Amino acid sequence: MSPYDSEPADRLVTAAADGEDQAVEAALRPRLLDEFIGQERVREQLSLVLQAARQRGTAPDHVLLSGPPGLGKTTLSMIIAAELGAPIRITSGPAIQHAGDLAAILSSLAEGEVLFLDEIHRMSRPAEEMLYMAMEDFRVDVIVGKGPGATAIPLELPPFTLVGATTRAGLLPPPLRDRFGFTGHMEFYAPAELERVVHRSAALLDVRIDPAAAAEIAGRSRGTPRIANRLLRRVRDYAQVRHDGAVTAEIAARALDVYEVDARGLDRLDRAVLDALLRLFGGGPVGLSTLAVAVGEEAETVEEVAEPFLVREGLLARTPRGRIATAAAWRHLGLVPPAQPGRGGVPAQPELFAPDGGVAPEA
Numbered sequence: 001m002s003p004y005d006s007e008p009a010d011r012l013v014t015a016a017a018d019g020e021d022q023a024v025e026a027a028l029r030p031r032l033l034d035e036f037i038g039q040e041r042v043r044e045q046l047s048l049v050l051q052a053a054r055q056r057g058t059a060p061d062h063v064l065l066s067g068p069p070g071l072g073k074t075t076l077s078m079i080i081a082a083e084l085g086a087p088i089r090i091t092s093g094p095a096i097q098h099a100g101d102l103a104a105i106l107s108s109l110a111e112g113e114v115l116f117l118d119e120i121h122r123m124s125r126p127a128e129e130m131l132y133m134a135m136e137d138f139r140v141d142v143i144v145g146k147g148p149g150a151t152a153i154p155l156e157l158p159p160f161t162l163v164g165a166t167t168r169a170g171l172l173p174p175p176l177r178d179r180f181g182f183t184g185h186m187e188f189y190a191p192a193e194l195e196r197v198v199h200r201s202a203a204l205l206d207v208r209i210d211p212a213a214a215a216e217i218a219g220r221s222r223g224t225p226r227i228a229n230r231l232l233r234r235v236r237d238y239a240q241v242r243h244d245g246a247v248t249a250e251i252a253a254r255a256l257d258v259y260e261v262d263a264r265g266l267d268r269l270d271r272a273v274l275d276a277l278l279r280l281f282g283g284g285p286v287g288l289s290t291l292a293v294a295v296g297e298e299a300e301t302v303e304e305v306a307e308p309f310l311v312r313e314g315l316l317a318r319t320p321r322g323r324i325a326t327a328a329a330w331r332h333l334g335l336v337p338p339a340q341p342g343r344g345g346v347p348a349q350p351e352l353f354a355p356d357g358g359v360a361p362e363a
């Protein structure tokens, strides 16, 4: 599911998993820490936590994985269980609306089992409070009855390891965050790492691909393995239908042009936003709502779906006076930036940026 309600359902470059992703991802997931590409720091830290727990013969501390969607949090949780030789139970915050739902899951865990709780920041408050005690004391109080006659029946739990995943670590209440013994921060992948992901997936999917083609796909994958795997599947279709199935750089580039994912990973919506900003508003500053009307989208869609990646890529900046394009944006669309900065040209003054990096109020 997309983290943004405003995201178009068929977006090829979304980091959220669609139905097809879910069906094939199981086959493409690395099973052991050594097969997991990139995230060197998290991998090393996690390997120490797991090795120490194995040596002591106890369940490791609870683990929190934070980072944007599609970077491998679910995969890592499965790897943790595999490395421990433990079973894994998978659920998510939104699926646990009542404390009773959580009590049912916790009380049925086997000793040493790994419980993966995706989107942990979206759990209900009562369930969250029950989780505090379960994480710390391996115990829950099940409330029976209502009102003054309600009684708390303590229930002992077997030791287990909670692996929580969140795209919004900042939204976790501190008491919950503090109960994790280890937090791994997942970063976007470097192009060379994504190339390795593409090669690995191509081998598993039986696709012949040359190194330049893997680089072509990696460069358009927005730092995200899930997107790399999805683009690879679309390129595979193209190579099979229009050619003999083998993927060269030229075939990969042509296939992704057909799907409107450009050399930098921008899709139709991203480019429409940039195009309007540059051609209609001379590079800005322009208000979000005006920009959204110009591209025929909701302001929310522009703000939540297109802008984060454009900002990350250094193509667009959000300023108190409105959105402005950077010199890189002009170059990316093959245009020449106007000579006079500030007049539809290149933003220069750093103080124009919102201090928290968030959305600055519009002019």
Ligand SMILES: Nc1ncnc2c1ncn2[C@@H]1O[C@H](COP(=O)(O)OP(=O)(O)OP(=O)(O)O)[C@@H](O)[C@H]1O
Residues within 6 Å of the ligand: 015, 016, 017, 024, 025, 026, 028, 029, 030, 035, 036, 037, 038, 068, 069, 070, 071, 072, 073, 074, 075, 076, 118, 197, 225, 226, 229
């Ligand atoms: N380091 C990696 N090496 C190889 N493949 C990876 C790696 N990380 C992720 N993948 C692949 O990317 C896909 C998405 O990974 P995963 O489902 O673990 O992401 P996620 O962070 O849990 O996403 P979400 O938050 O949306 O659930 C999987 O198919 C997985 O095989």
